[in-house]
Amino acid sequence: MNSLENIMRYSISKAEAAVPLGPAVKRHLPIAAGMAVLALSSVQANGAPAPLNNLNPNQRSVDAAIGSCSSYYSDLESDSPAVCQASFSDIQSLTPDQVLGLGNSITRLDGGRNPVPYDYYSNNQTSRLGGGSGDADFPPLNFWTKVDSGFGAHDNTALNVAGFKYDNHNFMAGVDYRISDSWVSGAVFNYRHSNAAFNAGRGETLGDSYTGMLYTSYFVTEAFHLDATASYGGHEFETTRNITLGGVSSAAKAKPNADQYSFSWGGGYDWHHKALSIAPYARGEYTALNIDGYAESGSVAAVRFGKQNIESLISTVGVQTAYTFSFPWGVLIPQLRGEWHHQFLDGRRSVTGSFIADGSGSTFSMVNDAPTRDYYTFGAEVSTVLPGGVSAFLAYETLQSYRHVESNRLMLGGRLEF
Numbered sequence: 292m293n294s295l296e297n298i299m300r301y302s303i304s305k306a307e308a309a310v311p312l313g314p315a316v317k318r319h320l321p322i323a324a325g326m327a328v329l330a331l332s333s334v335q336a337n338g339a340p341a342p343l344n345n346l347n348p349n350q351r352s353v354d355a356a357i358g359s360c361s362s363y364y365s366d367l368e369s370d371s372p373a374v375c376q377a378s379f380s381d382i383q384s385l386t387p388d389q390v391l392g393l394g395n396s397i398t399r400l401d402g403g404r405n406p407v408p409y410d411y412y413s414n415n416q417t418s419r420l421g422g423g424s425g426d427a428d429f430p431p432l433n434f435w436t437k438v439d440s441g442f443g444a445h446d447n448t449a450l451n452v453a454g455f456k457y458d459n460h461n462f463m464a465g466v467d468y469r470i471s472d473s474w475v476s477g478a479v480f481n482y483r484h485s486n487a488a489f490n491a492g493r494g495e496t497l498g499d500s501y502t503g504m505l506y507t508s509y510f511v512t513e514a515f516h517l518d519a520t521a522s523y524g525g526h527e528f529e530t531t532r533n534i535t536l537g538g539v540s541s542a543a544k545a546k547p548n549a550d551q552y553s554f555s556w557g558g559g560y561d562w563h564h565k566a567l568s569i570a571p572y573a574r575g576e577y578t579a580l581n582i583d584g585y586a587e588s589g590s591v592a593a594v595r596f597g598k599q600n601i602e603s604l605i606s607t608v609g610v611q612t613a614y615t616f617s618f619p620w621g622v623l624i625p626q627l628r629g630e631w632h633h634q635f636l637d638g639r640r641s642v643t644g645s646f647i648a649d650g651s652g653s654t655f656s657m658v659n660d661a662p663t664r665d666y667y668t669f670g671a672e673v674s675t676v677l678p679g680g681v682s683a684f685l686a687y688e689t690l691q692s693y694r695h696v697e698s699n700r701l702m703l704g705g706r707l708e709f
Contacts, residue, residue: 346382347450352655353386354379356646363651372648374592377536384535387594388453389489390642391659392496393528393547393582395445396457396487398603398637399662400690400698430680430708431469433477437704438462446695447490448660454695455496459485463704465504473510478503481524494532494542500524502551517558518574525550526582534592541590549582557607566615571608578603586647597643604636621677628670628688637662666693672702680708 346354357377364371377385439461447454460483467477485498502524510516526549534541557574580601587593609630616623642657669691674684683705690698 347452349388349450349655349657350382350386352657354382356649356653356655357382357385359653360646360649360651363653372591372646372650373536374646374648375651377592381536383452384493384533385592386452386657387532387543387596387644388451388657389455389494389496389530389532390594390596390644390657391451392445392453392455392487392489393530393549394580394599394601394640395659396459396485396496396498397526397551397580398578398601399693400441400443400445400457400696432466433468433706433708434464434466435704435706436462436464437702439700439702441698441700443690443696443698445697448695450658450660452490453493454490455487456490457485457487459483459498467506474507476505476507478505480504492533494530496531497529498526500526500551514561514563515558516561518556520553520555522554523550523552530587532587532590534590536592541592543587543590543593545585545587547583547585547596549580551578551580553578566617568613568615569610570612571610573606573608576603576605576607578605591648593647594644595647599640599642601640602636603634606633606635607631621675624674624676626672626674628668628672630668632666632668634662634664660695663693663696667691682706682708 357375360375361371364375374385440458441461442458444456445454461481462483463479463481465477465479467475469475481500481502481504483498483500483502485496485500487496487498489495502522504520504522506518506520508516508518528545528547528549530545530547532543534543553576555574555576557572559570559572561568561570578601580599580603582599582601584596584598586595607630609628611626611628613624613626616625639661640659642659643654644657645652645654667690668688670686670688672684672686674682676682684703686702688700688702690696
């Protein structure tokens with residue numbers, strides 16, 4: 292049922308409530324309304340395009356739910372909720388496609404791109420080949436920290452108009468221990484704060500996450516190493532959707548929660564010639580993200596959403612090159628890196644929703660865009676190792692060839708050895 296027919300049916304119910312109508316008139320009103328709909332549809336077909344043709348599939352799903360709600364209350368000869376009286380011009384504002392951003396920001400903007408902690412161990416090994424401050428033995432206990440900030444945008448698409456600009460900020464603190472000359476293991480805590488502001492003032496999503504990770508790296512030879520990580524964490528979101536219904540603005544708010552676990556595994560080979568190193572590597576990363584169902588409040592068009600279960604499996608093949616410069620005060624290591632990522636699992640997903648004020652039981656579905664299967668990241672970094680077991684690095688990374696997404700990251704970190 293489209294919005295035009297909704298309006299006709301609602302007008303009939305109002306007319307019946309306002310003016311006592313005889314049985315014969317009541318029988319013929321629906322027939323007359325149907326003829327009017329057909330006539331107007333014919334005019335639209337021969338002239339201006341039909342309104343439904345201007346809606347994407349998510350908006351049509353919401354429009355159908357509003358139509359079912361209107362019919363339900365009309366059949367009961369009862370006043371319908373305000374959301375079931377929505378006009379065609381309200382449909383875009385009522386369509387809650389912002390909900391899809393909860394999963395996209397985690398599995399797509401960051402998928403496969405998180406630098407694993409054992410890179411620190413590998414970098415320290417590389418610095419030692421350059422001499423200088425790296426000539427000391429690698430101490431068994433190491434503490435390190437890293438902060439990074441990401442920023443970018445996700446464009447509107449034909450399927451979802453909930454494009455957004457985002458920024459996120461991570462703080463990581465870790466400790467690792469050298470079990471033997473070839474084996475190091477450690478643990479890390481990660482706190483992340485994120486903000487996504489939707490286009491056209493449609494609201495925002497704030498997020499805080501807390502993650503714990505265990506990691507290990509084993510050098511089979513001086514050049515060939517195997518690596519693995521396992522992590523678990525929770526996400527706390529605060530969502531705001533700005534809605535306009537019948538010219539009246541309101542804000543639907545909610546605080547959904549999610550949990551996430553990930554595993555990664557991989558290996559690499561570090562080839563050295565004097566101060567030059569070239570290190571090809573590959574890894575796989577599996578992530579499962581479970582977002583609880585939740586209900587909004589604060590608006591007559593608030594929505595109750597079903598849960599989301601998202602799986603991601605990403606392979607990464609990359610190469611890193613570095614050159615070590617030795618100075619009396621320490622070593623300086625500029626690096627360049629390029630990676631190719633392939634997504635195997637993540638695909639289109641559907642999130643079910645219903646208007647809380649609608650007692651008819653009508654539901655609608657929000658469907659996201661298909662992911663980009665192959666994309667790339669490129670980065671540049673400079674690190675230094677100083678006397679006394681102190682090292683630091685500064686890095687920049689950019690995401691390329693991911694449809695509708697612009698993403699960049701700036702990273703700063705340090706390590707203290709004991």
